[in-house]
Amino acid sequence: MPKVKPHRMSPSLDMTPMVDLAFLLVTFFMLTTKFAPEEAVVVDTPSSTSEIRLPESHVITIAVDKDKRVFFGLDDDEIKGKLLTQVGAKYGVSFTAEQAKNFRGVAASFGTPIEKLPALLNLDGEQRKLVKQEGIPSDSLNNQLIEWVVAAQSLSRQQFGKPSYVAIKGDGNADVPTVKKVIKLMQEKNINRFNLITDLETKPTASN
């Protein structure tokens, strides 16, 4: 009896649907991607059971790291330029157009006193990462932090019709006095709503 020859299949298969899907995903990710802003400082946030998400935009982030340094960050590109000139004018520091352009990238998170900001902005991206920033002064003698916050709030109100959210991103090992100082400073300026950034933790059931 002759052997039944197995039907010889072509080893190739139609990849068109897969490619379609792959490109669909590529476009999706390309369009929705928002690159994580460069963080000037590593902050290890504590976890909580809260499930509220940080708003997408109009957020002022105040980071407090474990060395008591305070960092300021703003996410709205539209008002960064104005913010820089406004706060700069207050302290008599002026910025060139090139520096103002660099500020767009830096403003996501920085912790440098305004006097040293032009020097930081002159550096290029790689060098800037190596600079150890000392934190924004926020004591009663030289309180630049609140100037940044107040200026950003008023600009946001002009531009978007509502004040920014204030998010406090504290390191788990940050000390309470620094965080409380930041909160108190803002309370004095009538900012009473804060968002404490935390990691998500599964919610335990509150059993009796």
Add this chain to the structure above:
Amino acid sequence: MAEIQQSADSGKGGKKRAKKMSTKIDMTPMVDLAFLLLTFFMLTTTFSKPTVMEINMPVKPKDETEQSPIKASNALTLLLGENNKLYYYNGLLAADAPKPELKLSSYDANGIRKVLLQNKSNPNLVVLIKPDDKSNYKNMVDILDEMNITDLKKYALVDISKSDQDLIKTSGL
């Protein structure tokens, strides 16, 4: 890989036909690139926004007289000490009243949460949270989180006083 090119020309027939090209093209490099981009964007995307805990601080009072005192029977004070220690006492610390009994608790599920749930039977309960200067921010977030978990709405973040610190010291806990 995509398609093996089949010879279009059979060779038979005298007429020279125009060479029929296969309509299939090799898509492998394109697919490679597509998947490379796909992985790149998938990995660089910030997946989820971080979660936040909302906290509303009281508006700064215009004058001190507007503030109403808390009844000692409704107060539960939590003291966040150094080295992740947590103390609590019922009532208030007043100069003329006898000193309340300070108890040691912890941040885990069987610690302060039980105490809070026991005290919750009092509907007028106000929890006073007093973080010591040596406590860390994680302790503060943990305790605010406990407030959320136990669904206690009335709590206040208060500065620790000298007498509270003394109470911790003398208790020896």
